[in-house]
Amino acid sequence: MRELDFTRSAALFEKARSLIPGGVNSPVRSFNSVGGQPVFVKRGRGARIFDEDGNSYIDYVCSWGPLIFGHAHRRIVAAAKAALEAGTTFGACTAGEVTLAEMIVAAVPSVEMVRLVNSGTEAVMSAIRLARGFTRRDKIIKFEGCYHGHSDSLLAKAGSGIATLGMPDSAGVPPNLTVDTITLPYNNPEAVRATAALHGKSIACIVVEAVAGNMGVVLPKPGFLETLRQVASEHGIVLIFDEVITGFRLSYGGAQERFGVAADLTTLGKIIGGGLPMGAYGGRREIMEFVAPSGPVYQAGTLSGNPLAVAAGIETLSMLKEPGIYDKLEKKGAALADGLLEAAAAAGVAAQTGRVGSMFTLFFTENEVTDYASARTSDAARYAGFFRGMLERGFYLAPSQFEAGFVSTAHSKKDIADTVAAARAVLGETTAAG
Numbered sequence: 001m002r003e004l005d006f007t008r009s010a011a012l013f014e015k016a017r018s019l020i021p022g023g024v025n026s027p028v029r030s031f032n033s034v035g036g037q038p039v040f041v042k043r044g045r046g047a048r049i050f051d052e053d054g055n056s057y058i059d060y061v062c063s064w065g066p067l068i069f070g071h072a073h074r075r076i077v078a079a080a081k082a083a084l085e086a087g088t089t090f091g092a093c094t095a096g097e098v099t100l101a102e103m104i105v106a107a108v109p110s111v112e113m114v115r116l117v118n119s120g121t122e123a124v125m126s127a128i129r130l131a132r133g134f135t136r137r138d139k140i141i142k143f144e145g146c147y148h149g150h151s152d153s154l155l156a157k158a159g160s161g162i163a164t165l166g167m168p169d170s171a172g173v174p175p176n177l178t179v180d181t182i183t184l185p186y187n188n189p190e191a192v193r194a195t196a197a198l199h200g201k202s203i204a205c206i207v208v209e210a211v212a213g214n215m216g217v218v219l220p221k222p223g224f225l226e227t228l229r230q231v232a233s234e235h236g237i238v239l240i241f242d243e244v245i246t247g248f249r250l251s252y253g254g255a256q257e258r259f260g261v262a263a264d265l266t267t268l269g270k271i272i273g274g275g276l277p278m279g280a281y282g283g284r285r286e287i288m289e290f291v292a293p294s295g296p297v298y299q300a301g302t303l304s305g306n307p308l309a310v311a312a313g314i315e316t317l318s319m320l321k322e323p324g325i326y327d328k329l330e331k332k333g334a335a336l337a338d339g340l341l342e343a344a345a346a347a348g349v350a351a352q353t354g355r356v357g358s359m360f361t362l363f364f365t366e367n368e369v370t371d372y373a374s375a376r377t378s379d380a381a382r383y384a385g386f387f388r389g390m391l392e393r394g395f396y397l398a399p400s401q402f403e404a405g406f407v408s409t410a411h412s413k414k415d416i417a418d419t420v421a422a423a424r425a426v427l428g429e430t431t432a433a434g
């Protein structure tokens with residue numbers, strides 16, 4: 001097998017570490033939990049990325065979810081180019097914002113009005129403020145291992161980078177700011193009922209990843225989302241589905257369309273910006289009317305709804321409307337997840353897959369993964385070896401056991417078959433080596 005050359009990446013990382021904390025602009029990009037140093041990406045095309053040393057990889061990170069059509073899709077590039085040439089930002093109203101809002105409202109039935117922001121973090125932070133303003137209550141319920149961005153009140157038992165680093169929580173968050181955050185185990189409807197029975201009148205919202213993607217992919221058990229809906233309605237609690245990953249990924253109407261449960265507020269991000277920075281929150285008109293300037297809950301943004309991200313977003317959503325896209329993504333996702341599971345079985349390695357549509361995780365554990373505690377039973381050292389073996393063969397997976405992988409429309413059947421074949425080889429090797 002060829003040995004990859006990482007000379008330029010290594011030199012860049014050396015310099016980056018002296019200039020940027022940990023050498024990265026977001027902790028999930030670090031290779032800390034898989035050993036070694038990150039590769040520096042130079043460009044992407046379709047399903048592939050190319051690094052600074054000229055190595056190329058089939059990419060299953062896809063920028064952590066936005067790139068449902070793969071890298072540098074010609075139509076999205078053209079739309080962004082046209083917007084770029086007309087001026088990137090005005091801090092004033094543009095027609096594109098109205099078009100994109102109309103598309104989002106048409107796509108997600110529970111969303112009657114929507115506000116555009118610049119990131120998923122901003123979207124969830126704003127939705128929570130809105131739920132608190134609307135209900136005049138302070139407490140929020142979130143779930144262990146779910147990540148909702150890095151705003152203060154949500155950094156309690158959060159997944160993603162926090163889980164990867166094995167951090168309990170973040171420093172710098174005063175206890176005052178999380179005393180109203182109640183964290184419950186995912187997929188445990190009894191815990192939700194019991195908490196609502198005790199504190200129902202002071203709970204502003206329940207915020208949940210309708211499919212968890214930030215402790216690895218963990219599906220809601222049948223009845224879990226329905227229970228959340230029921231409890232929220234009974235107690236006047238705002239139900240927030242954080243669909244920053246699942247929105248426009250699991251179906252055109254997101255997880256709520258796929259599972260048939262409606263939220264009061266929905267947060268979006270990743271795919272809706274077509275690969276440029278964007279987030280959004282939306283929901284029932286009576287709640288959204290509470291947002292300034294129509295209501296008393298303040299939220300603003302200099303670059304919110306900027307023409308560049310909006311143009312890329314509109315083009316992406318238009319392309320997603322074409323018939324058959326989600327069927328194709330489902331088939332590719334299933335082929336990959338099934339193939340990986342078979343590869344593990346052939347090598348005698350205990351594994352589970354969490355998968356829905358085109359998002360997946362291969363967990364190295366013999367336990368069924370239904371929540372954060374069971375996800376944590378995975379063998380992170382085994383994952384690190386798997387990750388490195390795959391990287392050396394030209395397959396770029398998430399550098400953490402506790403993250404989702406993504407398949408795009410650009411991944412071909414051959415790409416997936418090659419990935420499965422490589423996984424067989426890597427897993428066979430690591431078991432042989434003990």
Ligand SMILES: *Cc1c(COP(=O)(O)O)cnc(C)c1O
Pocket residue numbers: 118119120121122124147148149150209213214242243244245269270279
């Ligand atoms: C990525 C993510 C966020 C945060 O979005 P950013 O754009 O990174 O701020 C929030 N919620 C979920 C479910 C996410 O996956």
